[in-house]
Amino acid sequence: MVQFKAPEESLGNLNAEAMGSLIAAAGDVAFIVDAEGVIRDVAFNSAELAQEGSEAWLGHAFLDTVTKESRPKISDLLEEAKQGQVKRWRQVNHPSPGKPDIPIIYYAQQLDSDRTIVVGRDMRAFATLQQRLVDVQMSLERDYARLRDFETRYRLLFDMTSEPVVILDAASTKLVEANPAAHRRFGWTKGAGGRAFFDKFDGTSKAELQQLLERVRSVGRAEEVQVQSSEDGSEFLVSAFLFRHERSLLFLVRLSPVAEQGESDMLPKTRSKFVKILETTPDGFVLTGPDQRIIATNSAFLEMAQLATEEQVRGEPLERWLGRSAVDLNVLVANVREHGSVRLFATVLQGEYGMSSEVEVSGVQVVNGEQPCFGLMIRYVDRRSQGQQPQSSGDSRASGELPRSVEQLTDLVGRVPLKEIVRETTDVVERLCIEAALELTGDNRASAAEMLGLSRQSLYVKLRRYGLGDLEPEAGD
Missing domain, CATH: 3.30.450.20 (PAS domain)
Structure with missing residues (x-):
């Protein structure tokens, strides 16, 4: 430490009040200690230290204000000041009731044979920074250890x-x-x-x-x-x-x-060849999740939907393109869930720019973990008349039943007026559509009515007319 060259001249006229202000400003706390080591006066430059109850140190032995392990340091500090030896800053800890100890570093200067000035600086902020540094170093060490473990595993896998x-x-x-x-x-x-x-x-x-x-x-x-x-x-x-x-x-x-x-x-x-075949097949293929949102498609489906890239459909609901209404897809998925697969489900595919096509859908359910996925193969179909073979004997009208095929209708020519044939043709189509809707919906008349675009009351009237199904109303109708 370098001292003033002429302290008598430069500080000779300094009064006690000014000297006290300088000593107090030199640190966070300053003591005047007598020859017996008792604190006779104290000054605080830190409001935080003053709030810790440190004013109670006044009148107590300096040794009694510190923790047990810090007392030898205080004895050495005061002894060095009395002997005029080279002085060092010493860190000690003051106990704080209910809180961590307060770390303070002290420097002592002997004034005369009866008085010693002790100046201290609060080290809690520094201790907090040190603790943070230690925590960061430990965190880095953990990260380095983890990275070394990852590298070792990678290297073993790579080499073996x-x-x-x-x-x-x-x-x-x-x-x-x-x-x-x-x-x-x-x-x-x-x-x-x-x-x-x-x-x-x-x-x-x-x-x-x-x-x-x-x-x-x-x-x-x-x-x-x-x-x-x-x-x-x-x-x-x-x-x-x-x-x-x-x-x-x-x-x-x-x-x-x-x-x-x-x-x-x-x-x-x-499997790679299988996937390539699936991607290039002329029939459309769609893979959906349990919420019927598209996961993947092939190029044929994109062409059917009038789209250019798979990104345009990925994550979108399939009902946006497939089905006359949401009921179609719900019925299809319900049957796939129940039976595991469905073949030749007739519906409509709507293109992005308005093109509508009749299609047949075959679907299968695959369980992927806890969630099922649905694979649907979609094929264009021409307009085909589906029905049973003509009855082997008699006129359908004579039996009281509606004709079930085009052949039966054409057999009526010459025996029944054209007006009645046309009316019966309409009845045939209407009855077949109602039967198909009931079959697709599992005899759910509400869903069948929605699929056919009818009100429930209109559907009940037609059911009575054709004598189809149980005519008791469903619960909630």
Whole structure:
């Protein structure tokens, strides 16, 4: 510590009040301690310390105001001041009832044989910062440990997998890293980074690989491709994934040797072909979730719905395009839920720009975890008359029943006036439609009326007219 060069001249006229103000301003707290170590006067520059009840220190021995482990430090502090030795700041703790101890660092200066000035600074803010620093360091250590665990698992998985796996730079398609299986398969040595990966495959396979990586780069995913090695003719199924590392984009490329695969290992290849067939089939295909919102479609459905991309339909409700009304889709899904599958459900598909087409829908339910998914195959149909074969004997009119087919109606020509044939034709169509609606809705007359565009009362009138079903009204009608 460097002292004033001429304190007698520069501070000689300083009165006691000014001196007290300077001592109090030098720290957060200042004591005047007598020769026996008792605090005779105290000044606070910190309102927070004053509120802690520290004014009660006045008149007590300095040693009694600190914790037990801090008393040797106070004794050394006062002794060094009396002996005129090199002085040091010493940190001690004052007990605070019901609260953490108060850390304060003190400096002591002997005034005369009876008085010692002790100046202290509150270290709680500094202690809080230290604790935060420790907490942050511990958190970082935990994060580092977790990252090291992840890296170890990744490295073990990367090294122990029996299939060749390589990492390529997305910009140059150069080799960045390869696992031991890839080193063995392609004869690479360690430190093979920077090699041209495509050189290990024939010309057609190079083009397939380039297209695969381009699709992954543009849309984030792509189907597996089969390639052939230019060295020994061995074949691989190749899949690729794009990921980011720091500021670089990398490809993780997995190569499954076809020649070494058993029957179960060929399943991914078979399923890949199956998916391709499903995507290119001329019939529309839709995969929906339990809420009938579209998950995936093929291109044929997009063409039917007059749409360009799958993104336009993904997440949208299927009833926006399929069904005469919401009842159609509800009936279809209800039957699929109950029976597991439905065949040739007749309905209408509405295009985005107003085109309407008669279609047949076959559906199946697949349980995916706890939630079912629904796969629907949609096919255009022409207008076909459905009915039973003509009755083998007699006129349908003679039996009191309506004709059930076009053949029966044409048999009436010459025996019944045209006006009656037309009327009966209308009755045939109306009865068949009502029967079909009741069958599709599981004999739910309210849903059947909505499907047919009739009121419930009108439907009951027609049911009585044709003698169809139980004529007792449903509950709530």
